[in-house]
Amino acid sequence: MKELTTNMSLLIVGACILSGAIILSNALTQSSQEAGEQVIVREQPEGPQLLSYLELQDYLGLSDEQIEKVLPKNEGDGVKSQIPYVKIGYEYYFPVKAVDKWLAETEAATFR
Structure with missing residues (x-):
């Protein structure tokens, strides 16, 4: 058992x-x-992250005359710009996020 x-x-x-x-x-x-x-899932940015001069003009909906007022300009003591930019070689590019932030912060400004 x-x-x-x-x-x-x-x-x-x-x-x-x-x-x-x-x-x-x-x-x-x-x-x-x-x-x-x-x-x-990663958030993919829509469109390019850097805009060329012409793409920026189209993005902001500005005329040739208007865009010239905000673009970087060579002055005696360096480059002056109202709008954020990145210089690659001899070309200026404009980061979309920085441009959007600049637009939000620049409520009323006069560009000459």
Whole structure:
């Protein structure tokens, strides 16, 4: 009788270990599949981030005469500009975010 009880106990412990291993294996497989299915969404900027002179003119809706008043100008002691810019080589480019911020901060200004 004692041997039968011991054998039954061993079978039950073995079945519990086996079922625990199966449950754990399924959980790990499912979590690794879910990790592979995760989608990382990054906000993609729409359009270019740097505008050329002509793109800036179009972006702001200004005429040739008007855009000339805000563009960077070479003066004796350096370049003066009302609008934020980046110079790459000999060309001036205007960051969209900086231009938008400049517009928000420049409520009423007179450009000559």
